[in-house]
Amino acid sequence: MLTWLKIGFLNLLQNRRRSLATLGAIAFGFAAISLLGGFTDYIFKSLEDTYIYAQSNGHLSVFKKGFLEKGSLDPGKYLIEEKELATIISLCRQEPEVVLATPQLDINGLISNGSVSTIMMASGKDPAATNRIGSLARGFTARLKLFKGSSFPDDAFAKAGISQGLADKLGLAPGSEIIFMTNTIDGFMNAMDAEVIMTFDASIEILNDLYVSIPFSFAQALYETKGADRVNILLKNSRQTLPLKRRLQKIFSAQGLATEIFTWKQLQPSYSRIHNMFNVIFSFVFIIVLTIVALSVINTVSMAVVERTRETGTLRALGLKRSGVIKMFASESAILASLGSLGGLLLTVTVWALVIFFEPTWIPPTIPKEVPLEIHLVPWFLIFTTFSMVGLAAVAAVIPARRAAQMSIIDALGHI
């Protein structure tokens, strides 16, 4: 085998210019695929981290059964009651994979600056839990500050964060006084004063004129309930999401709790859409690059086959089988692809290092703010790309190599 690899390698050296051109095509192809793959991975991780950590939603959310379908029509009926809430949180905290379990209560109503009122949607979360989740964020999400003003103190009550569109509409800024007006669970009108401590851009434009963030206890007070509409669960590791979902579902059923659990992906349909979109873009680029590489390899090997026809005839005369001829050219092509992949890897690492050094920024679709642009080096993906390149090059070489293998030995030996 070493002799064949040596013959392949030395033949590549003999045709340096042609080998370099093919090597360049493979290296740039490798870099294009791995950089796009690294960028895609960054997008996916950012989407995940933004939802789970920056927006404090956790990996799993537990709802009373039917809440997502019918909860908006009859919120009181589908709220998790105080006793159930305590049981659920207690059971979650017994699981070693769980970092924390925290309740959430979303409410609707009106918000007023004293003279003008408008509709709002408020999300009530525990400030202490929110701060803790934020502190566990990784990557740029940990450094991301999505609001102006100050964050909620752990014991905050009548405080509010207002989306920028809503703040502009009502002329609000951190320090402004506002009034929330909502219907209680029992259908009575309730109104409470609060102080604006922050403004922020909502993740979706349509929410930017509506969305409000308030402490969980304040949301409970506005609804006059001790319950919550969900319990958010933060895990130590994202890979535990599905196994824990299944386990908790069994545990809750055994306790007679009529709940349903959703993963963060299920609750964020935009993630799947963006994921699919990037997968389509990536597949498109992947196919184009692989086609270019395959054509380049076929061209190189075709020329090598023609130039080395007499050599092939000699080897066949010495006893090399037809399959051996194909293996010989395929291994030569695989060497070329391996070297090209190595060059591509160096190119990828160089671009990766440049991105780290220059720290370019951009505004992603789900974060209305400039954030650092990153490219991840994903080991399994680099390995996959290498194997794809080497495998493709070897397979592409088979097409011209078959021609050499099928040629009559006499014709091959007589070739000049």
Place this chain on the structure above:
Amino acid sequence: MQLQSNKRLDPMPLITLKQVKRCYRLGQTSITALSDINLQIEQGEFVAVWGPSGSGKSTLCNLIGTLDNPTFGQIIVNGRNIAEMTDAEQSDHRNHSVGFIFQRFNLISVLTALENVCLPLTLRGESKTVSSQKARSILADVGLETEADRRPDKLSGGQQQRVAIARALVTEPPLIVADEPTANLDSKTAEQIVALMRRFNHSLGTTFIFSTHDEHLLKEVGRRIRLHDGRIIEDIVTTANEKQVC
């Protein structure tokens, strides 16, 4: 011309050709390169196939070396008709039983003399150590011990052909087929190459069949097969062969 034949009658010849015909298609026309060839080659013979250009010498060598298959007739090697062998079986047969020496040496340009000689052994999966050992030994036999690590382009024509002889001999095949092995060499070197082949024929008992159009090289051979227009017109066993056979 009168066809003369003087063959030994061994029960199992090395190669037997029966009514062999080889035609080539050139566009719409068919050209007969060999016709009505009946021949037996015995173990240890030193045979020259000679005749003018286009007489069918190379075609005959190619058929005997199983580089080509006859259009008609049978070529029997070790009791088997080569036309019945698969391509892979023919490859194995060539690797184990036939050595080749070519007119243009046909050494692999990127490999050293030693690596070129190792090639037939590498093809059969021999270990590098054993291959190198055998190749060095045979290179020493052809007087190229000191040139083992040189590439073909650093060797003279005569040296290259000696490397080719070493490559043909390294597997110790019973038969070596050489198609015009001296055509690209000056007359002195050509004589040296034929003498070298003859030496191995004597010392190892290897059967040599080589084609040539140079009558001067025939004095050393044990059997001359003369071709004209694709037919054998003379097949003579000389005293040189008798000496070796005895």
